Amino acid sequence: MTGQGPGWDLSSLAGPQASPGFKLWHEFMLWQRGLNARLKPFGLTQPQFAILAVCGWLTRDGQDATQRDVIDFLGMDRMHVSQIATRLERDKLIERPTSTADQRSKRVRLTPLGRERLVGAMPVVETYDQQFFAARETS
Known part of the structure; x- marks a missing residue:
């Protein structure tokens, strides 16, 4: 890619598609978008699901x-994590009381609604993961 301005010839790779990091990022984005679509009926995103x-x-x-344990x-x-946990707490999916042992620390626990949401979403996520990664193993 020489001749396209300063810095274009700095990489030893033919292009982004030859970069393992780019390939990982691209696959992650595909996986996350697909998972977000499946989590939408539960009112969750992939990061919210992960924290739950x-x-x-x-x-x-x-x-x-x-x-801190979650982090x-x-x-x-x-x-x-703090921003997502604040949203989950606002949506009444988790509680974050202050720790009695350390006033700077917050405990986290699922609410009954959070547990219900997690129980519903977990098989959807596990099925999606199996399908997504099985398709990549065969290609």
């Missing part, structure tokens, strides 16, 4: 979990 699912997983046996488990940005 992790909250459910971490507290499945009655254990306490903090928002660490998912590896997501702290502010992004």
Whole structure:
């Protein structure tokens, strides 16, 4: 791609499609868009579902979990998780009481509505994942 201005010849790759990072990002975007379409009837996005699912997983046996536990488990940005958790709390899908052990920390737990929404969405997500990734294994 030389001759198209400064910097165009800096890459050793033939183009974005030859970049493993671009391929991963592209596949992720395809997966996320498809999953978002399937989650729409539940009023959820993929990141919201991920946080709900992790909250459910971490507290499945009655254990306490903090928002920090969710962040660490998912590896997501702290502010992004906080923004999504605020929305989930506003929608009454999770509760975030202040931790009694540390006033700076918030515990997270599913509400009955959040649990109901997660129970409905989980098989949809698992089926979509199986179909999406099976199609990529055969191609």
